[in-house]
Amino acid sequence: xxxxxxxxxxxxxxxxxxxxxxxxxxxxxxxxxxxxxxxxxxxxxxxxxxxxxxxxxxxxxxxxxxxxxxxxxxxxxxxxxxxxxxxxxxxxxxxxxxxxxxxxxxxxxxxxxxxxxxxxxxxxxxxxxxxxxxxxxxxxxxxxxxxxxxxx
Numbered sequence: 674x675x676x677x678x679x680x681x682x683x684x685x686x687x688x689x690x691x692x693x694x695x696x697x698x699x700x701x702x703x704x705x706x707x708x709x710x711x712x713x714x715x716x717x718x719x720x721x722x723x724x725x726x727x728x729x730x731x732x733x734x735x736x737x738x739x740x741x742x743x744x745x746x747x748x749x750x751x752x753x754x755x756x757x758x759x760x761x762x763x764x765x766x767x768x769x770x771x772x773x774x775x776x777x778x779x780x781x782x783x784x785x786x787x788x789x790x791x792x793x794x795x796x797x798x799x800x801x802x803x804x805x806x807x808x809x810x811x812x813x814x815x816x817x818x819x820x821x822x823x824x825x
Contacts, residue, residue, distance in 0.1 A: 681814040686758050687720035689814075693781040694748045698726060700734065701741040709745075710737055716746060717778050724760060725806045727770045727778060729799040738764060738805050746807075755817035762810035770802035 699711040718724045728734045742764050749757035779788045
């Protein structure tokens, strides 16, 4: 958290994560001398519950998530104010991603009339996916104010 920047309340943090932001997922690369793998990702969150993401079966991300057993997700925005939430915790389960689960997450990010076409495209292009569920354990958050750059 930046000096002098107030942390978000639990309610503000939950509300922020309910908004359809793109997250930055980080997971240990498991390789000496390499930084964590950090990639943009869609996510789903239930206040007071679990946070989940999906990724293709057999992908590097799926292999690293399985090996590490935990990940971090950072979500931010710059308009109308700079605000972020970062959450880290253990993976508490993974399972094949059903079409219904994929529909749930796609509906967060896409207009309703684009969801089914996206599901068909995703299945054809990437094949089957896995859901990784994380139990939030550690949180960082801040509201950094209305203007990230001082006006001159």
